[in-house]
Amino acid sequence: MSAPLDKEFAFLLEIEKLKSVSRATPVADNSRRENSAEHSWTLALYALVLADQAAPGVDVMRAVKMLLIHDLVEIDLGDVPIHSQGGTAHSSTAIQAAEAKAAERIFGLLPKPLGDDLHALWHEFEAAETPTAIYAKSLDRVQPVMLNLAGGGGSWLEYDVSWDQLETRVGAKIARGLPGVWAAVQARIRPWFTARGR
């Protein structure tokens, strides 16, 4: 067997672990928590389906690729819920450093140049500066909102999230890449928060 193929198999076995990483958001029928592998699949489809909402300069298939790999670092770290620790945990320096180290290990399993390419793509996603990364980040924020709405509250209930917190932690990031989508989503979820006096 060729050495590159050995490395490819090692990586493809390693990523199976993402199926054991639980997220804060329950699946749509509320029967269990979503895992990060199936979440990544959903986002890739969000990227394909909402392409008509993407800003100029977005490379949709590059966003698909980015979203397929964006959570692989959670194999080492687990998922850090967006509303945990009052919404601050997600952007802490310690977590960002640990994620960078995990990315190095995981993409380092692959032969070059493929591993370097995917590693660079992960950094592009994290930096959220290119139109494609901004689009991908917005999708990553909007899908859990749709799931929480479908499931009757999901992680909003668990973390007692208010409308203002949702606007700040989530809505602003969705609106950055997908303003039309956020406007439409706001109209759908506002009643849930109003009904709970949040």
Add this chain to the structure above:
Amino acid sequence: MSAPLDKEFAFLLEIEKLKSVSRATPVADNSRRENSAEHSWTLALYALVLADQAAPGVDVMRAVKMLLIHDLVEIDLGDVPIHSQGGTAHSSTAIQAAEAKAAERIFGLLPKPLGDDLHALWHEFEAAETPTAIYAKSLDRVQPVMLNLAGGGGSWLEYDVSWDQLETRVGAKIARGLPGVWAAVQARIRPWFTARGR
């Protein structure tokens, strides 16, 4: 909200159901069965990672897109395990007709031309005639083999699969699009079957 966006949201909510479709293959740590959503995510990564093994004429990103949607019909039908009913169920006319009907319903949720495009892509995958579809089909067959090997047997145990059955039902299809990969995988899995006298 625009009508296209309403339709896009309806589709994106519908596909969440794929997370509840169980497959015959257990996840790598054998703790539960894999579901078809996370399976689809894994295959998209297989397509990216094994691109160096693809035949001339394969469009890797088109294969990624194809693999992301290839199992959506299971929302209506469930998964039909490859080794069930002596390996015959998967290709029965009745199942193929039911799948075609499910594809029509599910892709029909989307606005045109997107729905038609993805529907055509699904038919291309099923027909397995283009280099890209042949590549995607081979990946769909190889990943469960790698999972069964990682998990100590998985669905091979459940369906008491012999080496000859694996060659016919699975190996021939892997070899069609990925001969080098199948040769490498054979070397890895042969000992498991030999040890069991199968």
